[in-house]
Amino acid sequence: MNRHVNMLEAKTNLSRLVEAVESGAESEIIIARNGKPAARLVPIEAKARRPVRLGLANGKYPVMTQEEFDADNEEIWREFNEKSLFPDNTK
Numbered sequence: 001m002n003r004h005v006n007m008l009e010a011k012t013n014l015s016r017l018v019e020a021v022e023s024g025a026e027s028e029i030i031i032a033r034n035g036k037p038a039a040r041l042v043p044i045e046a047k048a049r050r051p052v053r054l055g056l057a058n059g060k061y062p063v064m065t066q067e068e069f070d071a072d073n074e075e076i077w078r079e080f081n082e083k084s085l086f087p088d089n090t091k
Contacts, residue, residue: 001021001031002028002029003026004030004031005017005031007033008033010029010031010041021041028040029041
């Protein structure tokens with residue numbers, strides 16, 4: 001049978017009530033206001049986490065060589081240093 005507590009008891013003993021539900025000592029606790037059930041205190045069930053799959057993209061993208069990787073870096077460097085990002089159009 002579920003435990004029933006009134007609002008004053010719930011306010012006074014909230015930490016203990018949560019601990020009882022978390023530990024499994026109580027499956028749920030009904031909190032009543034003016035003798036009528038108003039809320040239910042129940043534990044949150046942990047969601048099962050999907051395991052991380054390593055190598056998920058393996059074979060889906062071409063492998064870059066060091067030269068290809070560095071070429072992109074050089075192009076970016078030129079864009080920032082040899083060209084004007086904000087040309088002066090006032091002339």
